[in-house]
Structures are given as C-alpha cells and as structure tokens.
Amino acid sequence: MVYDDKYKLSIATENAPLRPSEQQEIRLMLSRHDIGIAFLEHRSIINSVLDSIPIFLNPDITNLLISGLMMPAVYDALKKCLLYMVAKISVRKNITEEKESGVAFRLNIDNADIYAPIPAGLSDKQFSAYMDMIKNSFTIISKKQEETKADYHQIFIMYDNEREKVDIKTVQDYAKIQMEKKK
16 A cells, blocks of 8 residues: 655545645645555546545555544543545545445454544544543454454454444344345
8 A cells, every 4th residue: 555655654545536725635634643645546447345535544544543542632542533534525426325434444453454434423422432432442352353363354343333332243244134125
C-alpha cells in the first residue's frame, strides 16, 4: 500500500469522491498531528466484492490504537477527520442500503485482514462511540492472534443497530448473514 513517506503515521483511501478543497482540508486536519494521507485514484474498472471505499490505516496507527498509546487529542482529531471523510464520501456515493455509508476501514493485524464498514447517519457522539468499539475490537483480535496463533485471513467487524454493539465475524459468518439478508 502506498502511504505518504513524509509521515510515520499514514492513512490511504482509494477512489474517494472528494473535491480537491476537501482533500486539502483533510490533509491539514491530519498534518497538525503528524499524520499523512494519500488519496489514491484508479481510473480503471474496479470490481469490489465489498462495494465500498476503503480507508487503509497503516500498521503504526493500528498498533497505536491497539496499545492505547495514541494521545487522546490525536485520537479525537483522527475521529473528527474520519467522520468528515465518511460524511463527504457517503453523500456522493450511490448507496443501495440506507444503513451503509459506502466507507469501510481496511487494515491488517498480524495475519488478519480486517474489514469494518462504517454505518451511515451517525452523529458525532455515535461515531465516537463506534470508533471506540472498533478500537476495542482491534484489541480483542490482536489478543486472540497472540494467544492462539490463529491463521485468520479475513475478519469482518459488523455494527448491530439493535444491540448497539460491534460483532467480530469470520468470512463464513459474514457470508451467512449476507445470504440471510437477501432472503
């Protein structure tokens, strides 16, 4: 994955429908805390099983989130910037389901490739709570990997609106849920 080499902590996003002025505003929000961002554009046909715009967090940011070493001010700035990105992207993306924003986190923790879709229409407070749940899920996944040395390939983090909780699902579990939704 390509990241901004100027910064140790980086984020990358693919095909985000953001205006240059919005991209610049996001760059400024993150650079104040020494976090870089790369906006990648692919002008070819992209086939995506997940049908969302991914936001990739580099391993350094992931490790800081898991270990809790990210300063509260930087963590809050990261959440604010990500909420801004999600809002701008979901307005411009053709969404088929109202519960989906069309944006998802993609990252790796050890052998786990994690996909965490971001629900649509979250307020600042709800998004902050969602980010905290995601952070806790990253910690759980990391501990499971250390304890069991499990060879996970793909993990989905799903938000359950009814219970207002995040569930960690394997590919098989995610596929079953998607099949049930289609029925």
